[in-house]
Amino acid sequence: MEKKNTKKKKWTRFRHRVVRNLLYPTLGVFVRLRYRVRIKRFREQEKRPYLILMNHQTAFDQFIVGMSFKGPIYYLASEDLFSNGWVSSLIRYLVEPIPIKKQTTDLRAILNCMRVAKEGGTIAIAPEGNRTYSGRTEYMSPSIVPLAKKLGMPIVLYRIEGGYGVHPRWSDVVRRGKMQAYVSRVVDPEEYRTMSDDELFDIIRKELYVDEAAVTGTFRHKKSAEYLERAIYVCPFCGLSEFESHKDTLTCQRCGRQVKYLPTKELQGVGFDLPFRFVADWYDYQSESIRKLDPMLLCDKLLYQETVELREVIPYKKKVVISKEATLTMWGDGIELCFAGVTQRYPFENLAAVTVLGKNKLNLYHGEKLYQIKGSKRFNALKYVHMYNRYLSAKKGEEHGSFLGI
16 A cells, blocks of 8 residues: 655745745835835844844834845744735745734644744744834733744844834824834854743843834824824823824814824824823823723723624635624623624623734634624724723733733
8 A cells, every 4th residue: 555645845945035036126125215214134144044033013024124134034924814815825825924823822833933943944023923003012922932942043133113103003104214124132042041031031022122202203294193093092181082083183082182293203282281292101001091990890881882894714714704884882891793683792701812903903712713803994903902801800800900912
């Protein structure tokens, strides 16, 4: 009887190098012109594979990182990228990113990273797992350290600065400003083998932490404040609220106060003193306000209601539209979705995870099902993630649970 060939195909392929070499000369010109970014080449690369750890500021970060290095890089990417039918298949064929489920410790992703490392491939990971909404580097999970040690590769710590000023996560437009990207530090295996996990994690956080809540030049666009409501939903004067932006101005829909977003990234109240200088200051206040909420007292209070498009995601395959006009409501202890005359309630405690993708898409993980919610351009997905995590921490008896999901 003929034996079956059970040998796995290699993850790293020659075509990935060809694609990289053909794509990057043209793409490099586009990225440099669009973002006005100064990219420093990593000339000490030689022929060694690396584990690149990077902070995450713009949608083009992976291309910026790629221009600092020779050869293909295998990026960890959210499973959402792999659920877009033939487009996902094409991306996998051309560059073969490593899929990861954002809401869990994904054993398959770890095994795939080990496989790529064994084959001599360079891997890139953003330990934040999210682009920053505030301009400050977001929460990093300490789990990056045991993974890095397990891979045993030299660690490159890569900094991107100015990206938030040029293209904030909440915005649709690229501003005219300057940014830079470079290798901040290399930690060789011989060095980190003698370190504790906490020591290595401190180095990673220190080298990747970027705080854009400062005047670092000017970033100009006539629509500089548009869609800031994707990140802000708490008014310092009237609490939970809704906002609407136009050009350089954000307006609270409850109290009518207006805030201007200046070219320096600073905020300015129109006719009143705003207690925040930068978006990061407002974002911190908003997070602290949610941590102080007792969601158990809001179980019967309708917090938000909006019209959205509802899809079911078939992981690694496709997305199926369930309703183009579903009604999404949020209460202190859960959310409801109403479409085609049917109302489905999802208590927070029955959801495995609630995550935000891109600028403002919302994923709900319920049992074996994964639902994706896409609202209007002004839709704020962040408030659902924050309220979900606040409810879980309150349920555990944590009076001011610190982690809000991002």
